[in-house]
Amino acid sequence: MIDVALASLIEDMIEKAGADGVVEFWQRVGDNLASRMGKEAYLGWTSFNVAVREGRTAFSIEGEVTPLTDMAVTDVDGDVVGYLYAMRQCCYVPTIFRTRFAVGRMSPADRAVTSEYNENVHNIAVCNFCVFHERFREEIAKNVTVSGNSLACYLLATRGWSGEAKISPKNVAQVNINEDHVRALLRNYECVYALVMRGARIKGDR
Amino acid sequence: MAESRIPESNPFVEIATHLFLEDIAAKVGVSGLNNYLVSLARNLANSMPKEEYGTWPEFLSALTTGQSILSTFEEVRPVTEHCMSTLRSPFERGWHEYAKRVGAFAPVHREVAQYYNHKVRPTAVTSVHVVLHTFREAAAARVRVGDRVVRYEPVATTWVDGEVQLPEDAKLEPLLKRAGISRTKLGMLLRNHSDVWLIESA
Secondary structure, three states: OHHHHHHHHHHHHHHHHHHHHHHHHHHHHHHHHHHOOOOEEEOOHHHHHHHHHOOOOHHHHHOOEEEEEEEEEEEOOOOEEEEEEEEOOOOOHHHHHHHHHHOOOOOHHHHHHHHHHHHHOOOOOOOOHHHHHHHHHHHHHHOEEEOOEEEEEEEEEEEOOOOOEEEOHHHHHHOOOOHHHHHHHOOOOOEEEEEEEOOOOEOOOO | OHHHHOOOOOHHHHHHHHHHHHHHHHHHHHHHHHHHHHHHHHHHHHOOOOEEEOOHHHHHHHHHOOOOHHHOOOOEEEOOOOEEEEOOOOOHHHHHHHHHHOOOOOOHHHHHHHHHHHHOOOOOOOHHHHHHHHHHHHHHOOEEEOOEEEEEEEEEEEOOOOOEEOOOHHHHHHHHHHHOOOHHHHHHHHHHOOEEEEEEEO
């Protein structure tokens, strides 16, 4: 029930600190949780992707993550420096439906925080949880090394419970993936992100 | 089980909420966190629709079938007409996931429960019980059976690790009498239930 009560807490926080205060709060929570997850090291992408599939990585805390091993990110030399990862279901969707059935409707606080984030930080959020979630992933990626290189995370696309889809042109360009390929993934997944070796010179880098 | 009547949550959201609470505690202290928890539980109950039942058996039937707001988040099993038990804490999954993925629960969750036990009523083991007890109390006040409002009072709480929180003897005995159970029966229930509570007409 604490997940459903979260909306009431956010309503309360908006009154005290404003929607921008809640965004900062959520981001700090993302940092704090990531800092408690510990470091991880993998010999290469194969072992990392197996660990993701088996739910052994810090990213697995979010639920079932699928490594899209047919969608590699390559560097200027053609070496694989990352992959795309996707979740079939957004972590927050069950809570949205639970709130619908417990309370009757979702709190407007969810939309207020989402809009604040989209307008002033990164236009990719489809619910207030995305605010926490994006920062959390970015931070845990720094603590994971593959072949001795720490990772960077780029949130590429999201699809909300109502069907609303968001694609980040900035991040899609960053990993040099065709936007249409990402859009096609949203038919089957609700959250798509890329994990790339930090500092890699991506093919087509601008 | 009541929880399965609405979709299961993703435990990650619960973990994040616990971290959210820990961050609030770092800012406003234990008493401030207690105020937040009480406030959010009341707001949650007050955002749910009011209920009315003609008779007590009709209300009990709604409770056991998950139709009442009081059984939205937990499976309620009546022991007597007024004594209810909850088999599994609605926070158990979140706690397991937190312990598995993050580590030991931050001490502030126990500290706020101790504050609540001291200031309000001695039945919380951890922070989530502040939410649960306040929610049940506020939700009960939204239910009418006949022409009377319903009143809630916790009898005993057991946490996932087996820690039990009971009121002191002088307060426990009258509660058990109103609930219609003996001390031995309470002990039997606490072996494999998370909560035992009292519900009656005000």
